[in-house]
Amino acid sequence: MTKSNSLPKTVIFLDASNIYLSGKKYHNITVKPEKLIAFLSTDKNIIDTYFFSAEDQSYSRQIEFHDMLESTYNIKVFTEPLVYNYVTIRCANPSCNNIIIPRHCEMCGEFFSLPPHKSKRIDISLAVNMLDICSTCEEYIFATGDSDFIPLIRNLRNKKGKKVHLASFKDALSDDYKDDDPMTNKKVIDSIIILDRYLNQII
Numbered sequence: 001m002t003k004s005n006s007l008p009k010t011v012i013f014l015d016a017s018n019i020y021l022s023g024k025k026y027h028n029i030t031v032k033p034e035k036l037i038a039f040l041s042t043d044k045n046i047i048d049t050y051f052f053s054a055e056d057q058s059y060s061r062q063i064e065f066h067d068m069l070e071s072t073y074n075i076k077v078f079t080e081p082l083v084y085n086y087v088t089i090r091c092a093n094p095s096c097n098n099i100i101i102p103r104h105c106e107m108c109g110e111f112f113s114l115p116p117h118k119s120k121r122i123d124i125s126l127a128v129n130m131l132d133i134c135s136t137c138e139e140y141i142f143a144t145g146d147s148d149f150i151p152l153i154r155n156l157r158n159k160k161g162k163k164v165h166l167a168s169f170k171d172a173l174s175d176d177y178k179d180d181d182p183m184t185n186k187k188v189i190d191s192i193i194i195l196d197r198y199l200n201q202i203i
Contacts, residue, residue: 007045008138008163012037013130015144016053017122019195022145022172027196029203034073036202040141040167040193047137048076052126055079078129080122120148127152139163139190147174150181150188158184167193 014033023031037049051069056062069075091098123146130140130152140156142149145168156162166177166189173192181188195202 007043009047009136010044010139010141011047011133011137012040012049012141013126013143014049014051015123015126015142015146015149016051018144018146018172019169022169023195023203026169026171027199029199031195031202033069033075036143036167036195037073037075039198039201040143044141048133049074050126050129051075051077052122052129053077053079054082054122056082078122078125080125083121123148130156134160134162137162139165141165141167141193143167143195145169145172145174145177147176150176153189154181154184157190158186163190165189165191165193167195170194170196 014036016033019031019036023029033051037046041049051066053066055066066077066079070077089099127149130142134156139162142153142164144166153164156164166173168177173194177188177192179188180186
């Protein structure tokens with residue numbers, strides 16, 4: 001992966017769920033991590049690539065896919081078990097506190113259940129690893145549109161002196177990346193790569 005030593009030492013981090021789900025939602029495509037990394041590596045001195053994903057441990061094909069990324073493409077894969085935290089609604093009366101099931105629409109009476117929420121532990125793992133390796137690189141390319149990472153990016157840019165470039169689908173990109181950071185009055189990110197323009201290169 002390494003290119004000319006005159007280029008900044010760059011690492012790529014993929015927020016896999018964000019990119020995969022955005023590709024499906026906005027373009028009905030399956031983004032291939034190895035192709036996305038190859039595209040993002042163009043004219044860069046890439047020293048490492050990282051892939052972060054929640055992993056359904058009952059789904060053998062996903063586990064095999066993650067193993068393939070490591071063995072075939074030398075991508076460093078980090079996973080956390082996929083955990084579903086089901087939302088419950090309780091009665092607001094402190095003396096009752098009863099779980100309200102089933103739930104129904106007040107307009108038509110249709111019964112429904114709230115969708116599960118996936119664990120965010122993988123995001124913490126990603127942030128820890130980005131900070132851990134900051135002494136080995138000069139810039140990051142970060143594939144995500146999630147604004148939860150802004151405090152991390154602020155730290156890398158303003159305290160660690162790193163450049164951070166974002167790669168995201170247009171409609172998945174948080175508006176918070178488009179404006180100045182209200183805490184620093186500076187741009188939140190060094191540059192943004194809009195992936196919608198390069199679909200053929202990442203699928």
